[in-house]
């Protein structure tokens with residue numbers, strides 16, 4: 001694979017903007033005047049998991065937050081700022097927490113590697129390993145453990161989002177808002193719905209039990 005140069009990227013950009021305008025002359029004008037996405041994506045920074053592309057959405061249709069291992073840590077100002085904006089200003093109808101099988105961040109936590117600052121970031125996943133030790137150890141291979149931990153991590157982050165005060169307040173005010181947990185496969189490009197959605201406060205308890213098996 002040849003690596004495109006920065007000049008190539010700028011040329012690609014010009015070609016893309018021209019194509020968009022040709023296809024839909026009002027495209028950029030509409031986007032300038034307002035942003036009304038119905039979806040908020042919380043995903044991994046991994047370059048192989050491009051949010052809009054995977055689900056076929058155009059610019060303007062999805063608000064996106066990405067970090068290593070798609071975490072929703074209750075004290076992270078970056079995540080909290082995007083979440084508050086998504087819920088209170090954009091009033092999105094769906095929050096998609098999207099992990100991916102083969103996630104390097106999740107593997108580093110599973111193997112308990114010492115890598116530096118990232119160890120602190122990944123510490124919630126090490127807690128998750130301890131909470132689900134029996135289930136993980138019963139799996140036959142490290143790959144199976146890794147894949148399962150990617151799913152458990154998504155479900156735990158769904159719980160984090162659903163217990164967030166902005167989200168809880170939105171539900172109290174009657175907002176139509178659902179948090180979903182998905183896991184994407186790098187091998188075939190397909191998303192698995194982990195069936196861990198929460199659309200009201202009362203759903204949280206059932207989801208909480210899914211990642212606390214000890």
Ligand code: CO
Nearest residue numbers: 044046103104
């Ligand atoms: Co990842």
